[in-house]
Amino acid sequence: MNHEQPQSRRHFLAAAAAGGAGLVALNLGRSASALAAGASSQAQGQEEPEITPAEDLMFEHGVIERLLLIYNAAAADLAAGRQMYLQSVASAAQLVRKFAGDYHEKMEEQYVFPRFEKAGKHAELVKVLRTQHDAGRDLTGRIIQLSGDPSHPKFSDLPGLMRSFTAMYFPHISRENSVLFRDLRRVVPPREYDEMGDRFEQIEQERLGHEGYEHALAQVGEIEKQVGINDLAKFTPHA
Numbered sequence: 001m002n003h004e005q006p007q008s009r010r011h012f013l014a015a016a017a018a019g020g021a022g023l024v025a026l027n028l029g030r031s032a033s034a035l036a037a038g039a040s041s042q043a044q045g046q047e048e049p050e051i052t053p054a055e056d057l058m059f060e061h062g063v064i065e066r067l068l069l070i071y072n073a074a075a076a077d078l079a080a081g082r083q084m085y086l087q088s089v090a091s092a093a094q095l096v097r098k099f100a101g102d103y104h105e106k107m108e109e110q111y112v113f114p115r116f117e118k119a120g121k122h123a124e125l126v127k128v129l130r131t132q133h134d135a136g137r138d139l140t141g142r143i144i145q146l147s148g149d150p151s152h153p154k155f156s157d158l159p160g161l162m163r164s165f166t167a168m169y170f171p172h173i174s175r176e177n178s179v180l181f182r183d184l185r186r187v188v189p190p191r192e193y194d195e196m197g198d199r200f201e202q203i204e205q206e207r208l209g210h211e212g213y214e215h216a217l218a219q220v221g222e223i224e225k226q227v228g229i230n231d232l233a234k235f236t237p238h239a
């Protein structure tokens, strides 16, 4: 999250008792550099809990889910024949492509799915998830095209395409969170699991740039304001 910290998003400072910090670090199986950083923090009475690869991916799902909620809100407007959120849809779709299609899904395809395929675990699920990544990229391409061209003969397809995407992606994320990510530790040895986390952090910086996650989250927040869904309290039903 804050890339000014030595271990970036995967390691953030939290208050902890100095006496237990070293033991916690060993139990988490952290890398030598992280342990060194932890030792320094320990001296200051602080510990840096590690964010695991599964947590990392789930945090990213949070960003994607907020983009899906933007799609839902804007699709209703488009289906009613209005275009007041068209620019917001275009911005959201570009972020879906960059953050989900070209970054998050690529990490799953390169580092998560092969572990299950090799172990022969959740093979059918992984097959469907891979197919849905491809279908999602195809939908995103069409959403980007139509949201940038209201005179396109197929422009009226836009809200349906956005709803198809959200209808697929919410269940997709729910299976990854509740089944695949839960079992990731069972198919990846502990040391490799820790290295996977470091690799994820490196890829985030390569693909999204400095503070890429934070920038994506800020962009989502801006688009939420544009479509009027930024106030969380408004989702609470009144008694």
Ligand SMILES: [Fe+2]
Pocket: 105, 108, 129, 133, 172, 176
């Ligand atoms: Fe996925």
Ligand SMILES: [Fe+2]
Pocket: 057, 061, 104, 105, 108, 173, 176
């Ligand atoms: Fe995912």
